[in-house]
Amino acid sequence: MKSIQSNDLAGLHKLRGLAIDMDGVLWQGDTPMPGLHEFFDVLKRRQIKFVLATNNNTQTPEGFVQKARKLGVEVVPEQVVTAAIATVHYLRLTYPPGSRIYVVGEAALKGLISEAGFTLADTSVVAVVATMDRQLTYDMLKRATLLIRAGADFIGPNPDAAYPTQEGIVPGGGAVLAAIAVGSDRQPLIMGKPESWIFRISMERMQLGPEETGLLGDRLATDIAGGQRLGLKTILVLSGVSTPAELASSPIQPTWVFAGIEELAQAL
Numbered sequence: 001m002k003s004i005q006s007n008d009l010a011g012l013h014k015l016r017g018l019a020i021d022m023d024g025v026l027w028q029g030d031t032p033m034p035g036l037h038e039f040f041d042v043l044k045r046r047q048i049k050f051v052l053a054t055n056n057n058t059q060t061p062e063g064f065v066q067k068a069r070k071l072g073v074e075v076v077p078e079q080v081v082t083a084a085i086a087t088v089h090y091l092r093l094t095y096p097p098g099s100r101i102y103v104v105g106e107a108a109l110k111g112l113i114s115e116a117g118f119t120l121a122d123t124s125v126v127a128v129v130a131t132m133d134r135q136l137t138y139d140m141l142k143r144a145t146l147l148i149r150a151g152a153d154f155i156g157p158n159p160d161a162a163y164p165t166q167e168g169i170v171p172g173g174g175a176v177l178a179a180i181a182v183g184s185d186r187q188p189l190i191m192g193k194p195e196s197w198i199f200r201i202s203m204e205r206m207q208l209g210p211e212e213t214g215l216l217g218d219r220l221a222t223d224i225a226g227g228q229r230l231g232l233k234t235i236l237v238l239s240g241v242s243t244p245a246e247l248a249s250s251p252i253q254p255t256w257v258f259a260g261i262e263e264l265a266q267a268l
Contacts, residue, residue, distance in 0.1 A: 009267060012256060015233060016212040017049040019081075019202040021193075022064065023056055024218035024240020025261065029166035032071045033239055035262025040073050042265045050079065051202040053215075055158040055192035055222065057084040057131050057173065060108045081201050083157035083173075083192030084109045087129060088116045089201065090155070090191055095126055102147050104130035104140050104176060109157065127153040130180055130188070131173035141176075145183035154180070156188030160222060164240045193217075194226030216264070218242055220252045228252070237261060 020026065026033055043050055052064060052075060059067070061080035068075045084105075091101070091113065100121040103110050109131065114120055128144045148154045158173030177188050191197050203213055210231040217223020218240025227234040236254040238244055239261070247257065258264040 008256060011233065012214075012235075012267060014212075015048060015214040017051075017203070017206040017208040018043070018214045018216050018235075019051050019053040019199060019227070019232070021217035021219070021223050021240075022052055022054045024164040025216060025237055026052075026068075026073075027071060028164055028240075030067075030070075031166055033261055035260065035265050037072055039261040039265040042268045046268060048268075049206040049208065051205055052080045053193070053198045053202045054081075055083045055160050055173065055198075056163070057082055057109045057157050058106050058134075060112065061085070063108060078205060081198055081205065083131070083198060084112050086195075086197035086201060087155060087157040087191040088112050089197060091118060091127070091129075092116060099127070100125040102128045102144060102152070104128070104136070104144050104180070105133050105157070106135075122147075125152050127155055128180075129155045129157065130176055131156060131158045132171075132176055136176060141179050141183065144180045148180070148184040148186050154184065154186050154188045156190050156192075158192045159188075159190045159194075160192075160219070162241070164218070169241065193219075193222040194229065196226070196230055199226060199230050199232065214255075216261075220246060220250050220254070224254045225252050235264065237264065 061077040064080045065075050065077055097117040100119045102122050102125045125147055128147050130144055156177045160172040161174035162169045163172040181187055214233045215227030216235045218237050220242045224234045224236055234254040235256045237258050237260050
């Protein structure tokens with residue numbers, strides 16, 4: 001593990017806000033990570049702002065608020081930014097209200113897109129938005145492929161090929177995107193990490209700049225790489241997807257490395 005020097009800790013203590021990944025960082029499934037309450041107690045005591053920033057699109061911000069509350073952490077919806085939120089932000093900037101969108105994804109994502117004023121449809125669409133759907137069928141992949149080949153834009157909220165659960169590492173939204181990309185011969189425009197949308201929205205909500213903000217995550221290729229692109233300080237915890245062996249051989253090197261949020265809370 002990368003050593004933490006005293007001057008490194010001084011830099012850590014200068015952070016005024018954190019964009020925090022959830023899966024593999026704060027919890028695995030419905031199981032809290034060790035030190036969860038202590039970590040948020042430290043943030044509150046030191047008046048460090050935070051936003052929960054995730055590529056997970058299976059729940060609305062309100063759903064993540066309820067999940068955090070069940071685990072003893074108080075969060076409000078404005079403190080949750082998902083790849084679905086970033087996707088809706090992009091759709092509003094790109095297409096007029098009422099535009100027809102085909103969605104491969106779960107109810108939370110479909111609800112956000114519909115509430116934003118778009119029409120969910122499976123014919124004559126301007127865009128296909130695709131991510132993890134635990135009721136995925138071949139017909140859904142086929143429909144998405146045909147629509148993209150007919151000229152629809154291809155948008156992917158979540159590029160994560162896999163994500164951590166209590167059962168182990170399982171396929172994520174990136175696996176769905178890969179299937180459609182192969183079938184349609186088109187690559188998706190990515191909205192989630194490592195692209196900048198989630199990070200920019202998170203900083204806007206905290207009213208902080210990159211020099212004051214840290215990115216806390218468990219994935220080198222999405223969390224850490226994405227934060228570094230915008231000039232954020234980055235914190236990797238080895239409690240989720242990325243392993244010590246991967247870290248040792250990766251060209252992506254975070255500012256700080258901790259075993260988990262329990263160790264990070266002690267450093268803060």
